[in-house]
Amino acid sequence: MSQMNKIITILFSSALFLLSCHQEKKNEKTTDNQHISVQQEESAATYKVQTLIAMEELADSAFVNLREVSDSFQYDMRYATANNFLGKKVYDCDNCWLRARTVRALIKANRDFIKNGYQIQFYDCFRPRAVQYKMWEVMPDGRYVANPKSGSIHNRGDAVDITLVNISTKEELKMGTDFDYFGKEAHYEYDQLADQVQENRRLLRTIMEKHGFKGIRTEWWHFSYIGEVYPISNQALCNE
Template identity: 55%
Template sequence: MSRFILLCSLFLIVGCKENQTKKIPESPRRITTIDSVKITEVIERKFKTFEGLADTTFVRLADFSDGFVYDMRYATENNFLKAQVYECAECYTRVKTAKALIRANNEFKKKGVRIKFFDCYRPNSVQYKMWKIVPNPQYVANPVKGSIHNKGGAVDITLVSLEGDELEMGTDFDFFGKRAYHDNFDLPQEILDNRKLLKETMEKYGFWSIRTEWWHYNLSAASNDKIADFKWDCITNN
């Protein structure tokens, strides 16, 4: 009798374990569902869309793409002014400029490179700050007239490898001299090829360059926009 009870107990224990085993496959499925929801949320939170935004709205480029590299020099003292004129490093442009930059960068990426920014939209009040330090129109646009940077239509850029290594362009950003000129062909072929790739691709997506700065590009469609003094929020972090 006692053996019978023991056998019954064993059967119950095994039976319970079997019941537990049967439940196991359901849990991972639930976790997977939760994970995929989480992943979707992260993606949705990470990138905004341009839907419903006017072409002239100011946007933070990093909210729309993670394909760019940033080295915002005016948020440091590592620039020709030797002064930090931005409170924090951010790259804002008008929507139409951001769209053109993303399109250009997609083409660059197919060729194994991508855009690295040195400067983007620059509030007009910062232009005044720069003018106060260097009041010379040869180096700084007069803030009264403003620059296309103040319109959210100009960017200072170079190309980097997908890993982030800068391509050789012959000079650093904001080097003022003949070596930075587009029409200076007295440079190693590699530099000329890199500049050509940058210039031709940017032109294809609606940008034009100025003769004396290989890094500066203006969006043609931004020429008639107004000088702005919108200031970005320094609390934003990636």
């Protein structure tokens, strides 16, 4: 082999080596970016305020505004709008108040959803008893609205109405019906739905049950935290 050919061969080999190194670094960078993206989503489930220890030490029955302690959730608080079965706004603000034990469980559940590419979106959290009376006037059916005389778990701060949204697109997963649809199609066991819809409902319920929640038969969106039943509360929805 001539000296020139040797030089060309060496240069060509070096070029291939450098290209290979560049591609490996590019792949590493892509993997790192994906890892960072996951970390960012997971870190969204940490507290906004620097009171993690204080939050953990709160009494289970203490009320917490979820919006003030975590950035990891989405909200479509229907009763703070006219887009609900009452046809009018009945909340003065769209805060999400819940008992501390329920907040802790929701943050853990949401971390699991995030690993699957989704986030919890809230329709309703704590609900004042006065609103429960208004709901009962419109829908006096215990399958869908709790009788205000005995009160709902919502009135006690341990129930949520939720769905899931895709983290990337922010679109709601298809669940077969809208929130507060009063019909058999909203029942969890209704099976005349697309396979993907049924899978979405199963995913929602499976992870929620894993973290201490219980669903109900007639509403795919409703989950109550299992534990001591606290008294009905008049906790204010809006910050003064």
